[in-house]
Amino acid sequence: xxxxxxxxxxxxxxIYGVIxxxxxxxxxxxxxxxxxxxxxxxxxxxxxxxxxAPIFVDIPASAPVVDPVVQALTLTDVVxxxxxxxxxxxxxxQAHKRFGTCDPDQLGALxx
Amino acid sequence: MSARARLVLGLAALAxxxxxxxxxxxxxxxxxxxxxxxxxxxxKIMLDERHVTNTVTGVTFDLRGFDTLGEELILFVxxxxxxxxxxxxxxxxxxxxAAAAEERRATGTADSLRAxxxxxxxxxxxxxxxxxxHGALTPGGGFQGGVILAGALLLVYAAGxxxxxQRVRPVSLVEVADAVGAASYALVxxxxxxxxxxxxxxxxxxxxxxxxxxxxxxxxxxVAVGVEVTAAITLIxxxxxxxxxxxxxx
Amino acid sequence: MTALQTVCLIAVAVAGTATxxxxxxxxxxxxxxxLGVALAVLFLAFGAPDVALSQIVVAGVAVPVMVxxxxxxxxxxxxxxEE
Numbered sequence: 176x177x178x179x180x181x182x183x184x185x186x187x188x189x190i191y192g193v194i195x196x197x198x199x200x201x202x203x204x205x206x207x208x209x210x211x212x213x214x215x216x217x218x219x220x221x222x223x224x225x226x227x228a229p230i231f232v233d234i235p236a237s238a239p240v241v242d243p244v245v246q247a248l249t250l251t252d253v254v255x256x257x258x259x260x261x262x263x264x265x266x267x268x269q270a271h272k273r274f275g276t277c278d279p280d281q282l283g284a285l286x287x
Numbered sequence: 288m289s290a291r292a293r294l295v296l297g298l299a300a301l302a303x304x305x306x307x308x309x310x311x312x313x314x315x316x317x318x319x320x321x322x323x324x325x326x327x328x329x330x331k332i333m334l335d336e337r338h339v340t341n342t343v344t345g346v347t348f349d350l351r352g353f354d355t356l357g358e359e360l361i362l363f364v365x366x367x368x369x370x371x372x373x374x375x376x377x378x379x380x381x382x383x384x385a386a387a388a389e390e391r392r393a394t395g396t397a398d399s400l401r402a403x404x405x406x407x408x409x410x411x412x413x414x415x416x417x418x419x420x421h422g423a424l425t426p427g428g429g430f431q432g433g434v435i436l437a438g439a440l441l442l443v444y445a446a447g448x449x450x451x452x453q454r455v456r457p458v459s460l461v462e463v464a465d466a467v468g469a470a471s472y473a474l475v476x477x478x479x480x481x482x483x484x485x486x487x488x489x490x491x492x493x494x495x496x497x498x499x500x501x502x503x504x505x506x507x508x509x510v511a512v513g514v515e516v517t518a519a520i521t522l523i524x525x526x527x528x529x530x531x532x533x534x535x536x537x
Numbered sequence: 538m539t540a541l542q543t544v545c546l547i548a549v550a551v552a553g554t555a556t557x558x559x560x561x562x563x564x565x566x567x568x569x570x571x572l573g574v575a576l577a578v579l580f581l582a583f584g585a586p587d588v589a590l591s592q593i594v595v596a597g598v599a600v601p602v603m604v605x606x607x608x609x610x611x612x613x614x615x616x617x618x619e620e
Contacts (some may be wrong), residue, residue: 208572256589
């Protein structure tokens, strides 16, 4: 239950960070905190008490293992969301070039 | 609405959301007892039928291979988006001058740092290639190995060898590699149709458990994804580095 | 729930809170790196070495580099517009 509670807490803290952010790069990293809450939730759902990692190189084929399907989902998730962070950072750089400020409250107001 | 009022409203909404989420996770199966047939079936299928010892890679590239195709295309599109956003209008000669200026500036960095960076490039490349190819056997696979390989190219930049990085950009090797990786994944997925079974089916010979060529299409897809991830991340990093270099030139 | 998992979960919660509460983006890149490493250890404690490998490489290498490059670019832009 602690694992689920930590996932919920990370999500709430991340959303609070996004709401109250004063700098676009700070906002993007708070989005990263929200993403990590989903990883924790997925892996907590797949944990089996007494289970081992699902790699059968040196454990017998009948040993109890944790759920591999949620691990597959989380694995691709981690790499893909890093590139989403990259696109958001590119947007930040362009917004700064265009508006001269990195404050989300002041975007779109300045002109030239 | 003032910032203060927005914050108060946001905190109230978050409290409501938190309460509902805690109620929702209370209804999940007990921690430690995953429900659902796939938790038990997937390792058995992967080990007995497909001869793959790393169940997670097997699930990524075989049982749920279609999802991975979509995720790989997200990577491709993200690299495309970052390139479109950041690629300044610049000529070929300007880029070379910027690279030369950067190399002159880089000779100011400590020699030991540059030597260490240059010495580590080879081992890191080897490690990345090893992890990509052994995806079906031990922890690893295309995604992890691809990012490690991109890190090796970053080491080349950190070691001050910017001209070497220049040689693999622009319009070039990296973008072609990106497209080749994404396309080969899609082609292997369609190969099932050619062989007369469902698309994304595991059509190559399955080999024996524990050998490098086991698992049919799983190592092939792992290599395709490895190439694609390396190229996408290198593209994104080189666009960001370019922006910095062009600014520093002036 | 093993003791290691409990410790890792608490470390992740603390690191996440610290990342959000750090306002300066440069310092926040460091806290985010700490969060990444804490998450990687948590993934190992949950029996997921593939995910941990992915997380170490991405949150330790790719994301901090991208954030630092973006911040450097923003700073040089600021300096140029002040001249």
